[in-house]
Amino acid sequence: KQEVTQIPAALSVPEGENLVLNCSFTDSAIYNLQWFRQDPGKGLTSLLLIQSSQREQTSGRLNASLDKSSGRSTLYIAASQPGDSATYLCAVRDNYGQNFVFGPGTRLSVLP
Amino acid sequence: DGGITQSPKYLFRKEGQNVTLSCEQNLNHDAMYWYRQDPGQGLRLIYYSQIVNDFQKGDIAEGYSVSREKKESFPLTVTSAQKNPTAFYLCASSRGNRGVFGEQYFGPGTRLTVT
Numbered sequence: 340k341q342e343v344t345q346i347p348a349a350l351s352v353p354e355g356e357n358l359v360l361n362c363s364f365t366d367s368a369i370y371n372l373q374w375f376r377q378d379p380g381k382g383l384t385s386l387l388l389i390q391s392s393q394r395e396q397t398s399g400r401l402n403a404s405l406d407k408s409s410g411r412s413t414l415y416i417a418a419s420q421p422g423d424s425a426t427y428l429c430a431v432r433d434n435y436g437q438n439f440v441f442g443p444g445t446r447l448s449v450l451p
Numbered sequence: 452d453g454g455i456t457q458s459p460k461y462l463f464r465k466e467g468q469n470v471t472l473s474c475e476q477n478l479n480h481d482a483m484y485w486y487r488q489d490p491g492q493g494l495r496l497i498y499y500s501q502i503v504n505d506f507q508k509g510d511i512a513e514g515y516s517v518s519r520e521k522k523e524s525f526p527l528t529v530t531s532a533q534k535n536p537t538a539f540y541l542c543a544s545s546r547g548n549r550g551v552f553g554e555q556y557f558g559p560g561t562r563l564t565v566t
Contacts (some may be wrong), residue, residue: 343493370552382457382541382557383494419510426495434551437501438509441493449522 343364345433351448352419360414360445367407367449370432374403374414377426377444386427387414391434413427419449454478455558464536472527472561476540482547483525484555487511488539490519492524497540500525501547528562534566 342365352358362372371390375383387396387403389412395404402415412429426444433440464470476483482501486494496509500519514533519525519539521539529536540561546553 373555380539380560380562382455382559383543384553385556388554389517430494432555436456437499437507438496439494441486441495443491443493 340429341369341440342432343429343440345427345442345445347390347443347445348443349363349446349448351450353450354419354421356446356449357415357417359417360416360427360447362412362414362442364410364412364440365409366432366433368434369407370434372403372405372412372429372431373405373439374401374412375428375430410420410425419447421451423447423449455542455544455556457540457558457561460559462561464563464565466565467531468565469528469530470536470563470565472528472529472540472542472560472563473502474525476522476525476542476544476556476558478544478556479522480544480546481522482517482545482552483523484543484545485509485515485540486515486543487526488541488560494541495526515561529565536563538539538563 346361347433374386389405428444430439430441484499485497498517500506516528542558545555
């Protein structure tokens with residue numbers, strides 16, 4: 340059964356720092372991987388989607404990489420801002436495309 | 452504007468009552484999903500549907516029921532059989548047919564409190 344973990348569970352950094360969030364999954368037979376942001380009490384906002392055949396995706400200050408064989412993905416945030424403070428979740432879709440499995444999230448605080 | 456709506460935002464019920472959460476999407480997505488989120492935990496899949504009139508159980512379907520009579524709508528009923536119904540419920544949808552699956556988009560969520 341697919342399991343997804345995220346390290347660290349929480350992270351606090353000063354504004355302007357570059358940072359990396361980690362996501363690991365146990366079964367490399369995935370269809371795609373998606374990174375989300377969740378603000379307190381809100382739904383999830385999609386940040387980046389990486390197909391299993393891709394190595395990375397970029398959107399603005401965000402860059403996500405995927406190493407399927409080792410079961411890892413990283414989300415890189417450049418020049419962090421207080422507005423980046425949120426919980427970041429990764430989710431993998433299985434190879435049949437039917438099911439998403441989510442990690443527990445990393446709670447990020449960017450201090451002004 | 453295209454998107455997913457969930458109503459209501461907050462819902463309060465007495466123990467022993469069934470309650471139905473609404474989820475509507477106008478993205479023309481085939482696949483729809485219901486998740487439950489508890490404090491400090493990741494999302495857990497309750498039910499999903501890839502096509503009208505068909506749905507599948509997720510990891511924690513016990514005590515829940517769904518229907519998919521229309522492509523745009525996927526209501527979730529929390530029955531009295533659900534032992535710990537108080538949670539944040541999230542609905543999502545994605546493109547998903549003929550083996551092609553896209554990004555998952557989420558609604559704003561419904562916070563259910565049962566006392």
